[in-house]
Amino acid sequence: MKHMRVPDLRAMKERGEKIAVWTAYDFTMARILDRAGIDVILVGDSLGMVVLGYDTTLPVTLDMMIHHTRAVSRGAKRALIIADMPFLTFQLSVEEAMRNAGRLIQQGGAAAVKIEGGRQIVETAKRLVDIGIPVMGHLGLTPQSVHQLGGFRPQGRDSDAADRLMQDAEILEKSGVFAIVLESIPADLAGRVTASLKIPTIGIGAGTQCDGQVLVSYDALGLSDAAPPFAKQYAQLGEQILSAARAYIEDVRAGGPHR
Template sequence: MANITVKTLLKMKERGERIAMMTAYDYPTAKLLDEAGLHVLLIGDSLGMVVQGNTTTIPVTLDDIVYHTRMVRRGAEHALIVSDMPFLTTHGLPEDVLQKAGRLMQEGGAHAVKIEGGKELASVVSRLVTAGIPVMGHIGLTPQSVHALGGFSVQGRTVASAKRMLEDAAALEEAGAFAIVLEMVPAEVAQWISSKLRIPTIGIGAGSFCDGQVLVFHDAMGFTSGYIPKHNKAYANLADTIAVAARDYVREVANGSFPGEAQTVHLKPEELDKLFNSANRH
């Protein structure tokens, strides 16, 4: 598979080809997903919930994202690596925002960053793009604003809110964003917005009419015992597989069947004789 770039995604939209995107937070996961053909790997601040055990993404820091990006970058050979700008890092002086986004690329090795917010952040997007940092937008349900939104709820249910969302998307595209995530949006609204943009849309809980889809790895692989969002599809059940394997391990350690002969190394007979002779002399 050829290396995926932001231009690749734009060409995929032009050709009507769907973009497959998934979160990744470590080296082995990134390697497996990259080899499976994922076009985009997102180091999402969702790691705050599925990796760190928080109830929201808000506690995630820039250092957290840099750390996880570094691991994902080592594991991915072809996929486009996109890192989230965590809570509050897109607000403040333009120079500070630029420095924070730069860390994700210089220290983490990201190819691009993702920013939550609409037209109010268009100037930030433009500043980053001008500096050579590709930006993916994110509108609809923006988890960093969960408290302001009143929870994890569908956005764009009314004509007025759908129009505002289109305005946000258009402003981000005009500012230079190369793609936009639409999260928890009615399918018809997502289809309407997608048809109005030159850049691709990546949906999550936004129906099948977006130019691509993104899922959280732990949700998609059934690697969780917690809440599973309605929009998720579990393609595996890793939680049960791991639980069964762990119980088998505990049982075999307890009854002495692990380690077995296959997992055991022995001294050569002549070395064993020398050891016993030496022991007997002492």
């Protein structure tokens, strides 16, 4: 299998081929997903919640993201690796965003970065693209704005919000982003956005009309205590690990398992 590059995603959209994206945060998971043939591995700031135990993504730092992205880049040799820019690493100034994105590429080994927000991050996205850093956008439910949004709530449900999101998507495309994540928006809105753009859309809780889908791996594998309702579970690894650990404890109590 060939190494996935940023332009390959647009080519997949043009061919009508759906794009498969999962998150990974460590070497072992990245290596397994790479062997499976996943198109894109997103090193999400969701690691703050599913790996580090925080209630939101807000405590995640740039150094944390670099640490986990570096591990993923060692494990995945074929998939395209995209790293989230965490809270306050791109909002303060364009110059700081350039420096921080550069660290995710240079030190973390990412091929691209993902930034949350619409028209307010356009100048930042443009500058990053201008210096050679590919940028993925993220609209709808943007977890870094969880307090402003009043929680992890679906977005784009009224006509004004839907119109604004559509405009933001078109503005982001003009800024040079190569793809946009659409999170927790109505399926018909996601379909309209997808049809209006030449760049791919990647949905999460946004119906089936997007050009691709992304899931948090811990949700898909049954490792999360409370996965969102839209997240299909493809395995129940949490229960399997629980059973294995209990079996091991029983063996140890009985004098095993080593011979």
